[in-house]
């Protein structure tokens with residue numbers, strides 16, 4: 487099956503009893519067993535659920551993985567991944583990752599006795615140097631949230647192999663439409679399905695995908711034990727959103743490129759970060775390993791933080807909101823919103839300034855998006 491066909495069809499077959507073309511929403515906690523010691527494939531929804539199973543089969547197929555585990559949020563998926571390790575183990579994490587991941591590592595995982603080093607994963611030598619004898623995992627985002635840094639996946643895979651550690655990739659920004667990290671040799675792919683994969687601002691969800699049987703069994707065990715599972719209804723909404731993933735991503739990307747070019751040529755804009763622009767520091771790597779540059783842009787105004795705030799307070803069509811990856815265009819101030827819990831010093835060090843604006847370009851008419859930004863920029 488080709489990718490676009492998989493998006494629409496993989497794992498989904500008509501319901502055998504009714505012919506329903508869509509999978510039913512199995513809103514049930516438990517399942518009646520035909521006899522002691524035998525079930526019909528399901529026993530309790532914390533362990534598994536038929537609607538969730540369809541979603542997992544579809545997500546595994548579109549990432550070219552063997553197994554997917556669907557979670558109640560992106561963060562619970564990340565947490566389950568870090569629970570593979572124990573006290574004394576060390577994690578090397580990209581220095582520009584989603585603020586919630588930094589919060590989880592610094593305030594929860596470290597308390598469980600693990601240690602963490604943050605490193606710029608666009609610098610291969612720095613990644614290699616950060617690995618110690620107790621390192622168990624390299625965790626990266628590519629492109630990153632919010633600075634859109636792109637890591638060389640081939641290099642990250644070699645480092646992980648050389649050191650016999652796992653490579654986990656948060657691929658939320660790229661989506662399997664543009665990048666499939668398992669094809670490069672990554673061990674685990676994670677998505678906040680809240681974003682592009684569901685795509686319609688309806689649910690919070692996450693997923694872990696792997697082809698490593700051992701890692702899958704451990705992560706599945708952790709999920710079943712802790713129970714951060716996605717509800718059958720959320721799984722159904724996610725499946726519904728997924729059906730147009732390939733079409734939406736094409737539009738997100740086309741429009742993001744036009745918006746990025748508009749911003750880059752605007753006198754009030756100081757710098758634009760979009761992997762599709764030749765001015766992006768890792769444009770060459772992005773072009774080589776991705777089939778498209780997705781729909782996220784970050785930028786700074788020449789007037790700094792104040793001008794940025796004025797812009798964000800004056801947009802009308804763009805929604806000032808925390809999230810991203812949905813059909814609606816959303817604008818975000820990472821320093822006070824998504825990354826507010828990252829200590830100021832760390833934000834500065836990684837280049838996340840108070841003036842940084844993040845834009846998730848939606849699928850409205852791009853002329854309307856640009857006109858909205860142009861109007862708001864007049865005041866900034």
Ligand SMILES: *Cc1c(COP(=O)(O)O)cnc(C)c1O
Pocket residue numbers: 559560561562584586627631656658659678679680681690691692
């Ligand atoms: C949103 C996001 C997360 C967290 O996912 P939730 O679904 O909000 O729990 C993790 N990583 C990235 C890159 C994200 O954008």
